[in-house]
Amino acid sequence: MKSFIILIFAYLVFSNAQIANKHQNEAYLITQGIFNAFGIQNEIDITQVFSKIESKYYFETLQSAVNLQEQLDEESLLEGIKLIGVALQQIPDSIDSLEEQTQETIIISKILNNLLEQLRNPLRFHFQDNIEVFINGVNISQDLGNSLQEWQSENYEEYGKDIGTVLIKLMLRLENLEAVIHDSTIILIIFDGVMDGILDASGIRGQDIRQCIDGVNIMVIDFEESIRLLETGLPSNVIQSLQIFGDGLQHFPQALDQCKASIKEAAKLAKQLRDLIKALQNPVSFAFHIGIDLIVNGKDIYREIFTAVDDWKQGNWNDFGYQLGKAMYQIFVGQQDYKS
Incomplete structure (x- = not known):
């Protein structure tokens, strides 16, 4: 009986480790996709940044965002977009905590902080004809829709690239990047x-x-x-x-x-x-x-x-x-x- 209990305990530990590792792998791919979309993979060591990210919370928050997006109503869609901003805030926070800071890391963190704040608290949000999605005057419909499809297909790096493209579109609307x-x-x-x-x-x-x-x-x-x-x-x-x-x-x-x-x-x-x-x-x-x-x-x-x-x-x-x-x-x- 004792051996059986030990076996069950070992199985549960192994299963939980597999789940954690799965979240870690998925979260890493998402982050990699965002880095690739911004073209910063050679400016910042993604491994160092990711080591400071709580991947389970990161992934599960994005999963909640996807669940809300799938409901296709204005209120749920907006809440889903806000959750994306909440989850991804771990990236600039992790960049800020790096021991060695360069001019590039400081600039990248500042920009990401600004763009993610726009997702969390958009000053303007429109969902037109149940198709077109606008954040602060920027049409993000296609990229947001693509990201949903990539998540459903478990193409997590592509999901990250699509979300990265949304952020880039917001950045391109900035009147003064300085x-x-x-x-x-x-x-x-x-x-x-x-x-x-x-x-x-x-x-x-x-x-x-x-x-x-x-x-x-x-x-x-x-x-x-x-x-x-x-x-x-x-x-x-x-x-x-x-x-x-x-x-x-x-x-x-x-x-x-x-x-x-x-x-x-x-x-x-x-x-x-x-x-x-x-x-x-x-x-x-x-x-x-x-x-x-x-x-x-x-x-x-x-x-x-x-x-x-x-x-x-x-x-x-x-x-x-x-x-x-x-x-x-x-x-x-x-x-x-x-x-x-």
Whole structure:
């Protein structure tokens, strides 16, 4: 009897090991496919990266994503796409944990972080006619459909390539890749510009809040989306873009809240910024005529907003912040005029 129990125990251990190894092999092939799609297989040692990935969770999360995709309804499809972003986040996290970091590994990790955040929290999602799938204005229908077929056929490396292609399409829509790669430095330069635009007299600068600011990756995504919406020229999109600009800028008063113990007048500036952002996101009046004017709360901010668009594309970060700050300040003044 004792020998029989030992035999059963050994069988269970062996079976579990086989399952774990199977997940490991499948997860490795998926990762390899993503690396090949990006063409980074020669830049980063995939074996080192994969050694830090929890393959069982990785694979099972992607399996859950596939199960949701197969339901072919909008809500399930969106949740499935979000789960892909959750599972694959292990890749840039693993790259970040490598002992030897190079300029290439840092850049690749930054880009992947940005793209996966777009999957986890898309600002725009459309599922048209039960066929076409759009994330942040990018049509990913064919590649997402191909990935589903490859998974069902257990062609896991090809699945990884298809998902990698989805990410590349999102990357190609970026208005300024430099903003993604150097996000922390750039966001602080933008803060300085905003301070100049709102005529702030506190003397607080970007370097003062460096240790307190969080969410710079999300700020870049917000600004990118705002730029794309403005370029459509549709009034509804222009309103939405101003609201998204405000979402991105909210991280500045949040940082000031964190730093208020060490920075004089931080609390006062945080309140001022919140008031300005609120005015930006909740206009009393709005009128837009493409190529002519953009009137919010009785103030024409066309030049400021569309100069900011050009600044973002050209990498003029300080002036980008300055134009946004100036526009916010004018909108706030207009709001006060309406109240009086």
